[in-house]
Amino acid sequence: MDDLRKRTWAEISLDNLRHNYLAIRNRLPEGCRFLGVVKADAYGHGALQVSHMLQAAGADYLAVSCLDEAMELRQGGVYLPILILGHTPAAFLETLVRNDLTQAVTCLAKAEEYSREAARLGLTLRVHIKLDTGMSRLGFLCAGAHFDECVDGVIRSCSLPGLEPEGVFTHFSVSDEPGEDNEAYTRAQFALFLRVIAAVEERGGVCFAIRHCANSGALVHYPEMALDMVRPGLLLYGYGDDTGTFGLRPCMRLVTRITTIKHLDACTDVSYGRRYTTGQTTRMAVLGIGYADGLPRLCSNQCSFAVASGFAPQRGSICMDMCMADVSNIPDAAVDSEVEIFGEKSDILALCAAAQTIPYELLCAVSKRVPRVYLTK
Numbered sequence: 001m002d003d004l005r006k007r008t009w010a011e012i013s014l015d016n017l018r019h020n021y022l023a024i025r026n027r028l029p030e031g032c033r034f035l036g037v038v039k040a041d042a043y044g045h046g047a048l049q050v051s052h053m054l055q056a057a058g059a060d061y062l063a064v065s066c067l068d069e070a071m072e073l074r075q076g077g078v079y080l081p082i083l084i085l086g087h088t089p090a091a092f093l094e095t096l097v098r099n100d101l102t103q104a105v106t107c108l109a110k111a112e113e114y115s116r117e118a119a120r121l122g123l124t125l126r127v128h129i130k131l132d133t134g135m136s137r138l139g140f141l142c143a144g145a146h147f148d149e150c151v152d153g154v155i156r157s158c159s160l161p162g163l164e165p166e167g168v169f170t171h172f173s174v175s176d177e178p179g180e181d182n183e184a185y186t187r188a189q190f191a192l193f194l195r196v197i198a199a200v201e202e203r204g205g206v207c208f209a210i211r212h213c214a215n216s217g218a219l220v221h222y223p224e225m226a227l228d229m230v231r232p233g234l235l236l237y238g239y240g241d242d243t244g245t246f247g248l249r250p251c252m253r254l255v256t257r258i259t260t261i262k263h264l265d266a267c268t269d270v271s272y273g274r275r276y277t278t279g280q281t282t283r284m285a286v287l288g289i290g291y292a293d294g295l296p297r298l299c300s301n302q303c304s305f306a307v308a309s310g311f312a313p314q315r316g317s318i319c320m321d322m323c324m325a326d327v328s329n330i331p332d333a334a335v336d337s338e339v340e341i342f343g344e345k346s347d348i349l350a351l352c353a354a355a356q357t358i359p360y361e362l363l364c365a366v367s368k369r370v371p372r373v374y375l376t377k
């Protein structure tokens with residue numbers, strides 16, 4: 001990147017994205033579909049660019065969190081089937097159908113609302129039934145005493161006019177976390193999922209074409225749970241603890257520049273709150289990135305970034321648009337030098353530790369002020 005106009009930018013490698021897609025795809029059982037999760041602007045990578053890449057590479061389905069995200073894709077020329085994972089009010093049923101969108105149905109009451117609206121308009125809405133097997137978020141509750149009511153509710157939902165039940169899915173809460181207890185929990189969620197599907201088929205004669213539950217964690221740790229479709233997000237973007245297993249590559253590199261370098265005396269207070277004081281004469285760089293770009297203020301004094309031939313420890317409170325870093329030990333760091341906040345050299349997991357968070361949040365936090373620069377070979 002030699003464009004000096006850019007103070008901070010996110011480089012997105014669509015080649016790495018294609019590599020990750022193919023690496024995951026190659027491990028799937030014969031006939032298993034691939035759904036790419038592109039919610040939250042494709043985890044900050046740019047939903048439209050990512051979706052077009054996945055569409056061209058042969059993905060089968062996409063998922064977003066809401067109607068507006070789905071419409072962005074449709075208006076941008078994405079024609080793959082799109083599943084909306086979150087709630088859409090029934091008043092928007094016509095928009096859903098006219099744009100060929102698939103809606104998650106999470107309870108009988110919503111199924112009835114959609115059905116009423118569909119019947120009124122003479123339309124048919126494609127739906128995927130969502131089962132809550134242990135996440136306690138969206139979906140028909142189906143554990144323990146809820147089992148029969150859940151099975152009845154799903155059967156009734158699927159027989160309502162104006163609804164076309166294409167799929168059924170559930171979501172895991174600890175498939176990416178190690179430990180016997182977590183493994184038992186995930187296996188119990190999976191077993192319950194299959195039991196509900198079997199009962200719905202047996203008692204109601206309802207057969208779903210697409211059963212899906214495997215998020216990134218399950219894809220890596222429980223390949224036998226792939227069923228008819230997998231649903232990775234983070235793994236596709238090449239982040240997380242498990243990327244090594246599949247030989248995946250990170251798709252985003254967050255980069256800024258040194259805007260100024262000054263020589264501070266020993267005992268000089270740095271930044272808001274005077275939370276860092278130089279111990280000796282210090283060659284201090286001012287970087288063109290702050291918390292308004294997505295570098296969490298919680299990382300202040302807790303992280304370091306790859307610059308030129310070394311790593312510069314960040315010093316003092318991170319400001320809205322800038323922060324400081326010590327380049328005393330990096331003689332080839334100069335004004336306009338690139339500084340990698342995370343990417344190939346600066347591990348995002350180190351930044352996650354400093355920010356007490358997970359890669360998901362740091363990727364989504366890269367703000368709209370930061371231009372995305374797409375690289376393809």
Ligand SMILES: *Cc1c(COP(=O)(O)O)cnc(C)c1O
Binds near residue numbers: 171216231
């Ligand atoms: C976000 C999401 C996913 C993807 O999760 P990853 O951990 O990023 O693979 C899959 N399914 C649902 C329902 C989701 O909300």
